[in-house]
Amino acid sequence: MHVLDRIERKVLLNASRKQVWEALTQADQFGQWFGIALKGKTFVAGETIEAPITYKGYEHVVWKARIERILPQTLFSFWWHPFAVEEGIDYDKEAPTLVEFTIEDRAPGILLRVVESGFDQIPEARRQKAFKMNSRGWDEQMGNIENYLSKPPIR
Incomplete structure (x- = not known):
């Protein structure tokens, strides 16, 4: 496997499995820590979702992902175009990368792992x-979700 094919990160979260799962798979919550305006949207396996990025400096970008799999409280994955931020470029002509979040119990919390793979399919120029x-x-x-989960929920 090519060195530049995958990114893997993990973080130990001081939260329940349910809290971590909801932060990943409830679109509204995901958008809050990830920086996407997903209020009122839902992640559905096999469907593509688009929403404006709220992250400072990238407000001109529309986040677009095709939800791959949602295995309850275990795995959430989607396809997207990495760093697809330049205006006027049709990234849909490129192969996307696969982002997979997995969660597992790891006392005293939950280990969240994210793997993004498929970079060797991205055009060499970028x-x-x-x-x-x-x-x-x-x-x-990973820091954002950790911070998000450490704050008391807004009711």
Whole structure:
């Protein structure tokens, strides 16, 4: 396997399996920590979802993902185009990467793992930059979900 084919990150979360699962798979919650305006949307396996990114500096970008699998309280995965942020480029012509979140019990909390794979299918001209930007992005997103889950829920 090519070195630049996959990014893997993990974080130990001090939350229940149910809380972690809902933060991943309830679109509204996912959007809150990931930085996407997903209020009122639902993740459905096999369907494509689009919503504006709310992340500072990327507000011009529409997040687009095709939900792959939702295995209750175990795995959530989707296909997307990594670092697809330049206006006027049709990223749909490219192969997407697969993002897989898995959760497992790891006392005293939940181990969340994210693996993004398929970078070797990205056009060479942007493969390295997409890999680098998403490597940094996943570092940040693991911190974001950790922060999100450590705050008391808003009722």
